[in-house]
Amino acid sequence: MVAKELLGKFLVRRVGKKTIVGMITEVEAYVGPDDKASHASRGKTPRTKVMFGRAGYWYVYLVYGMHHCLNIVTEKESYPAAILIRSVHSVSGPGRVSKYFHIDKKLSERSSSRASGLWIEDRGVRDVKIKSGKRIGVDYAGRWKHKPWRLTLEQHRDKKNHPIV
DNA sequence: GGAGTGATGACA
């Protein structure tokens, strides 16, 4: 799954002359039309249609009237799936990540690229140790709430081969 | 544990 590949990658934001960077440390996968935890399980709607599109596009939405959540669309066209970026190194929680990177829903349906001002870079982090667990905040999702689709980066090695927690 | 907050989607 693509979710694993995101851990240890860097999220890069360009806004004005400022660049904000952080390593992705926690993600959650929302996969397929039947995943009751996924917004896509209610079918294609104006908000979620981007999840049914091509991979590599941002899906950003507002929850609880105040927090934005950042997701990247994965999988093939017409098969809805996205990865929620829950944490970046030293920034915990999807709402706080969006605040830190100045992300709001204007970025939704943009592609992950320099042109959009928000993209992902591989900066050579390797030997990642990944832990999986249940997703957060999806108790309503019946049997889907048990899926171990939340992945956290436990440990990795930097460019000089030093372990980092 | 509980409030804040407003877009979204379902239904009429």
Added chain:
DNA sequence: GTCATCACTCCA
């Protein structure tokens, strides 16, 4: 048009 719900965060 109404209404309930919500992939969260903060404070007690």
